[in-house]
Amino acid sequence: MGAAAAAVAGLPVPASAAGRPPTVDLVDDKATRETRALFHYLRQTQGQGIMFGHEHSLSDGFTFTQMDGYASDVEAVTGDYPAVFGWDTLILNGFQKPGVYGGTTAENVAALSYALKESDARGGINVLSAHMYNFVTGGNFWDTNGRVVSQILPGGAKHADFNEFLDRIAAGVKGAKRADGTLIPVVFRPFHENTGGWFWWGAGHCTSAEFIEVFRYTVEYLRDVKCVRNLLYSYSPNSSFGGDPTNYMKTYPGDEFVDMLGYDAYDNSAGSAEWLAATVTDLAMVVNLAEERGKIPAFTEFGESGEEGRDLTWFTDLLAALKADPAASRVSHMLTWANFGGTNRAYVPFPGHAMEPDFVAYHEDPYSLFASDLDGVYDARTSAVPNAPFLHLATPTDRQRITATQTTVRVRLTAGTSRKVTYSIAGGAPVTLRLDAAGYHSGTWNIDPSWLDNRKVTVSVSAKVDGVTYTDSADVLLGEVVPLPAGWVDDFESYAGDDPSLSEAYSHINANTTAHSTDHKSGGNYGLAYSYDFSSAGYTGIGKNVGADWTAFTDFKTWMQGDGSTNGATFQIVAKGAYFEYNTGLGDTTAREVVAPFADFRPAPWDTGHAGELLDAAHLAEVSAFYLYLGYGGSQATGTVYFDDIRAE
Secondary structure: OOHHHHHHOOEOOOOOOOOOOOEEOOOOOOOOHHHHHHHHHHHHOOOOOEEEEEEOOOOOOOOOOOOOOOOOHHHHHHOOOEOEEEEEHHHHHOOOOOOOOOOOHHHHHHHHHHHHHHHHHOOOEEEEEOOOOOOOOOOOOOOOOOOHHHHHOOOOOOHHHHHHHHHHHHHHHHOOEOOOOOEOOEEEEOOOOOOOOOOOOOEOOEOHHHHHHHHHHHHHHHHHHOOOOOEEEEEOOEOOOOOOHHHHHOOOOOHHHOOEEEEEEEEOOOOOHHHHHHHHHHHHHHHHHHHHHOOEEEEEEEEEOOOOOOOOOHHHHHHHHHHOOOOHHHOOEEEEOOOOOOOOOOOOOOOOOOOHHHHHHHHHOOOEEEHHHEOOOOOOOOEEOOOOOEEEEEEOOOOOEEOOOEEEEEEEEEOOOOOOEEEEEOOOOOEEOEEOOOOOEEEEEEOOHHHOOOEEEEEEEEEEEOOEEEEEEEEEEEOOOOOOOOOEEEOOOOOOOOHHHHHHOOEEEOOEEEEEEOOOOOOOOOEEEEEEEOOOOOEEEEEEEEEEOOOOOOEEEEEEEOOOOOOEEEEEEEEOOEEEEEEEEOOOOOOEEEEEEHHHOEEOOOOHHHOOOOOOHHHHOOEEEEEEEEEOOOOOOEEEEEEEEEEEO
8 A cells, every 4th residue: 555545544443432441352361451452453443454464574585585574575566564474383393484494492482483573563463373293293284194183182192292382382472572571462373274184184184073172272271371361363264165154164163262263265266257256255254254253354364376477467356356345345354375485486476576566556555454554553452351161071072983991081161160070971970070180170981892883972061150050062983993995985884874973074165065875875874965055156075085005996986876967076086296087977867886997087177287197106106185076067056966985996
């Protein structure tokens, strides 16, 4: 935004009413004055403009090599800094600047504090994301092996390692102080893009309940154990949802644990009208959900993917689409990814880049807000709504599978005390739990060995606080699952007929419902009933992690029964980073075995980076995921199709 426009569009915090400070309802009712003021500012200025954010804007770029706290590609193009500065916990491992690779823990904690202080000094708001290493294998965040979330929850083998990492986050955030000692507020965005399957905390690698509990644990540890008072907490699944909140809210930790509702979406369509419409639809949904709950809505991560410069008006086109929608225009900020320099993508144009004129125009638009446009961010005097008592069953989690004859029941009760916290199994007599050293009401559940037969059992917990009874429950599955043969994706027999467990095994894209079918199947007890709805999006999909070597097989096979529509199915195999597809119609209502030779699969049309590649032995040696997409054929928008015995042979 230019200087004249900035003078007109300054964003002061509205004065509080009649001498009484406004109240804010935060995850942390003991948050610092400045943190409360930031939350108030972000809510009060909704609809007055969208703040631009950039990841690692001060540490990495194409126009500089060393971080000095001032150099930035954004500043080089616009003469201004982002309104929002993104940083990542990879600094703590020395994997991103200003962290030092091979440096000591103390050095990298100090580096995170330094980064937060420098962007605060440039007038921006800090957001901290968390690309955490795999605590089970030692690999990076892309390494999805080891069912990591289950191992870092209380009672897990890597729980102490996770705590140690949270200790470093706490130290880095608490070390971010201004010269007068004031703690700098930070929006913390852990476990982002969890509705996809590419991170170890994503869909298919943990259940929704495990995700919810690890998010809650993270908040409770930082807030209640480490007493970090300068954090707001953000929840940020990834696109797309077709405007349907069902899957977006499926892993929502609860209003008690979230201050900001976010949404991540990248465009690999060169700014197509379809991508813009889908993004606006989803962001409008997020804004509505946030405003219903008194939260802050945000476009927490965005960017252009694919070949750079395909749409030379991409930034202004996106901003125009957001501005035109009454709801989507109310997101607080939109943050794009880092300019890591070299041969990497420039998510923000640098001087001489083909998209520089468009980014300058984006900056000049009065509705795009940069650091110079912010005013009074931390000035408001507010009071916090006291946290209400909250009880939740930490372990076991809903749809957890227990294979041993003994497990620990753990219940967390915050913002209140109770003389008696109990658990019961399948409606049986309540058993009293004891407060342990970790702050849980816990006890041992001894399981009858005869129950380990793949049955579902409900664990219920209860406590009374000031005369009010608080409860929670989880359905758990007991017993081992017979492993599938090599090459198999699913036979739909292992979920004990429990539809939520089936749904949890897959990531979901756009509106769909998965359920067991006892009438339409190839064999055994169950098949898959896959119901689609194209009223808000032209395609829908489900996906499952595979992580296997398929070089011993030549064909993809599945039992399928169509619904007589003109719609189509796409079998997608992700192998060695490439997306290979095979298409078939849904018009045949006769149950049949579909055989798709691997030789007939081709890279997805949008996967231009792998155009011309074949699903050969080299790729089949590294199959990472399988997706089943359904696409709209132009006549029937809703329906149900059936699948069973999805496999390679």
